[in-house]
Amino acid sequence: MSFCMTKFSKAELEWRDGFVPVSTKYDDVYYSLTNGLEESALVFLNGVGGKDLWENKQNTIIGETGFGTGLNFLATWREWKRSAKSDQRLTFVSVEGFPLSRAQLQKSLEPWDELSDIRDALIKAYPDLSPGFHTLEFEQDRVTLILLFGDVQDVLSQFSGQVDAWFLDGFTPKKNPEMWNVDVYKLLARKSKPGTKLASFTAAGHVRRGLESVGFKIEKHKGYAFKRERIVGEFSSVEADEDKKVVHSGSLPWFDIPKVRNKPKKVAIIGAGIVGNCLAYSLSRAGVDVTLIDKAPSVAEGASGNPAAVFEPKLMRNGTVLGQYLASCYLFALSFYRKLEEQTGEKIWHHQCGSLDLIGDDKELQRRQSFVASNVLPQDHFSIVDARGASELAGIDLTSSAVWYPYAGCLNTTALAKALTAEIDVRLNCEVTSLEPYANHGQCNWKLSVSGSSEDLEFDSVVLANAFNARNFTQSESLSVIMNRGQVSTCLPNKSSTDLKTIVNGSGYITPAIKGQHVFGATFERLYCYDEAENKSVTTEHHGHNLSLLNEIVPNISTQIDLSALGGRTSVRGTTFDRLPLVGPVYDEDQYRNDYAGLKNGQKSKSFWPQGEYYQNLFCAVGFGSRGFLTAPLMANYLMKLICGCDALPIPNEIRDAIHPARFLMRDLKKGL
Structure with missing residues (x-):
């Protein structure tokens, strides 16, 4: 199965003793009823060597199967903060097929006040739920959490890198065989190197034998609390039958990328x-x-310097690389811009006003509805609204339904x-x-x-x-x-546009007023020689093109524009086929x-x-x-x-x-x- 088609479901929980999360699907607790944090530290972190794991490394990578409540990550982060040097970095890569919502995560971690600073940082940065890779940065980007939401084999096979240690968590093997099988163990081996450590709460015989068959040397240790045994291990080499050998291979050889030896x-x-x-x-x-x-x-100075940059997701059906790429980029950028504003104090948004992407006909409506059903983006990041709902959101009369993107907006390119x-x-x-x-x-x-x-x-x-x-x-x-030249136009607000509150997007687009002007457009013209790229004149012809696009989406605004006050900007972009x-x-x-x-x-x-x-x-x-x-x-x-x-x-x-x-x-x- 392609990674882009990975299975993805949200966690379904009930609560034991008021705060301990229990999976209703697997009828299993997320952490020990005795002391979940202590279990994380003793079984997992200490099981792979504790702070010794990163003592002599500039970059340490820990992989985990089963992110759950994030308690293992928080226990690791806490110890790393205590003992790591200022030039050291930690990357924690965790797979989760049934991720908790932010609210569920917050409730699950309520008992651990001793983690309050890093717990609250995790909850704040925790992504809205959608399949794929989600990268979170902490401690001035010295701690990176990469969450892989989806089926363990789908997402882990797509992870690039070899880890220093594995935390094998998740629900008990008897209830969750999808996580505990030889195909998963082979993936773990492919993502390991000689000396990679391993720790798990379970000591089930088939788990030990499976891990040993792919090159891990396994030892049994005393278990935590009521568990009799747990395991620790180390990856050495594969000394097994030919059909059990693990091949360390990535993508096609012409797409393999050699690792940089020295930073x-x-x-x-x-x-x-x-x-x-x-x-x-x-x-x-x-x-x-x-x-x-x-x-x-x-x-x-080039295309990155337009009066405003329209920022909105591009909704496409899940199951395509392009769709997953655009969804991942959008979610990362949204978080990145929020943190950038907080860290620098620059007001990088003109308006984070939302965007309405107009739907032209019933066929297009059905297509958009199929996109919505594919869950490529978190559900609260988009919705389909009828013409009345679109008009209420926009503040002006619109005649068609639309996809509403509430977190879209207009970026201030200069401040950014x-x-x-x-x-x-x-x-x-x-x-x-x-x-x-x-x-x-x-x-x-x-x-x-x-x-x-x-x-x-x-x-x-x-x-x-x-x-x-x-x-x-x-x-x-x-x-x-290849080169594309484009012109955006600007106009003064008029009687019909004064109340515009959102971006309206269709064959063209228009923004709410920014510093006393609407931005609308745009032209796209393929260029074939560098001499053409030097011509960045704003032309009446291209204003006319942009006005015709505007007339298709908001005719009540376009017919009242003061043509004598039109402005604009032309730039040339590089793109690909x-x-x-x-x-x-x-x-x-x-x-x-x-x-x-x-x-x-x-x-x-x-x-x-x-x-x-x-x-x-x-x-x-x-x-x-x-x-x-x-x-x-x-x-x-x-x-x-x-x-x-x-x-x-x-x-x-x-x-x-x-x-x-x-x-x-x-x-x-x-x-x-």
């Missing part, structure tokens, strides 16, 4: 749009010295850019003309030549975040980025063509092909199109993890492959092009 100290990001700015912020918080370079006179780059070394009016690799103590570092200067800039790693201009460099000239960005290491095109030329002959065995070759420490994040403000925060977090050599990535392998920079080249090679 870089200095990184250059070329391009100060929303993507580059988000990445600069993420890398800086990871302790990297970042230089943000742009040829423009200010940050967010300021918040992201306030502590970053920004070099403006600075055009990078070439990239040259050089060897430095066995590593490939980079020299940047800059126009108007005879002195090269030197960095450990470089990221191209400059849209279609990334193709100007020899190493990245084959990146499949499948509307997914190119994010990851920059591939070596010549080596790819040489290594994979035989694909056109139909040879598809994974073992036949070498891993893809890349330019070491050169990365890209381009092709975001009009979805940059929606998708940049999560993509920046993902790329930051790659650049810093982190094993635990915040996106599933299917999405990682779908945004791989070499995917269009690979399609061509398979066709013999």
Whole structure:
């Protein structure tokens, strides 16, 4: 089954003794009636070595099957706060097939006042329920919790990385066989390395034998409270029959991404749009010295500098990589922008006013209803309203039903850019003309030549975040980025638009008044040469196009616009043919063509092909199109993890492959092009 079709159900609980959660599906408690917190510390954390687990590691990854109430995570976080050094980081990756709601989580954790600070932080950050990966950051991003909501085999197979320890929790094996079987154990082994620790509350014979069959050495220890025995273990190697061997394999070899050996100290990001700015912020918080370079006179000068950025989810049916990608990006960005406002004090929203996505006809209504039923987004993040309900929400008369997105809004692009780059070394009016690799103590570092200067800039790693201009460099000239020019228009409020309270979206869109003007649009024009991209004139023709779009969705507003007071802005975006960005290491095109030329002959065995070759420490994040403000925060977090050599990535392998920079080249090679 594709990860994007993973099964997902909400927890159904009853309460024992007033506060102990019990699963009605499995008729089992979530933690010991004796003392759940003590059980978490003794059985799980101490079972894998306690604070010794991270004593000599800069990055520690703990995996868990069965997040439940989060008590194991909180017990681990508490000990990590007590004993970790300031430069150490903890990543906790936890699978949950039946997640609790925020209210259920809060009630479950009420007894543990000694955890109040971290408990409350977890409850505040805990995601609204939807399937997939959910990344939460704590302690100035030094503690990361990645929740994998869905079937254990579906989601764990999509996790990229090897852990230092496993907590095998969940309901008792007798009642929950889906969690305790050899297929799951093989996945645990694939995500382990020699020395990976393991701890569990159960000592059932079939569990011990299953874990031993995939390479874990298991010991029985005295159990907690009324349990007679528990187990601890360590992964060594697989010394079993051939059919039981565990293969450490990931995606297709041309999509395999080598791990960065050493975290870089200095990184250059070329391009100060929303993507580059988000990445600069993420890398800086990871302790990297970042230089943000742009040829423009200010940050967010291109398409990222429109008067307002409309932020809303893109609702698509679950079961597609694109749908899961957009849902994951939306939920991460919503949390990211909230935290950014809290941390910087910048007012990054003009209005978080909600958005109405108009539904044109009955066929479209049925399609949207099927999206709603697919649960790709949490239920309170969207709903279908009739024309009357849409009109009440918008504050103006609308004639069609709509999808209502209550958490959508208009981002203040200027304030957002300021918040992201306030502590970053920004070099403006600075055009990078070439990239040259050089060897430095066995590593490939980079020299940047800059126009108007005879002195090269030197960095450990470089990221191209400059849209279609990334193709100007020899190493990245084959990146499949195309150019689209678009114009947005602005107008003064009129009698019919004064009461507009939400974004209205259809064939075009219009925002509520922002600093005395509505923003509406927009045009999309494919460009084929760089000379065309230099023309960013605001034209009457394109105003006319935007007015016609506006007339389709809110004719009562469009007919009263003062045409003499129209304003606008034109910019050029980089996008791709499948509307997914190119994010990851920059591939070596010549080596790819040489290594994979035989694909056109139909040879598809994974073992036949070498891993893809890349330019070491050169990365890209381009092709975001009009979805940059929606998708940049999560993509920046993902790329930051790659650049810093982190094993635990915040996106599933299917999405990682779908945004791989070499995917269009690979399609061509398979066709013999």
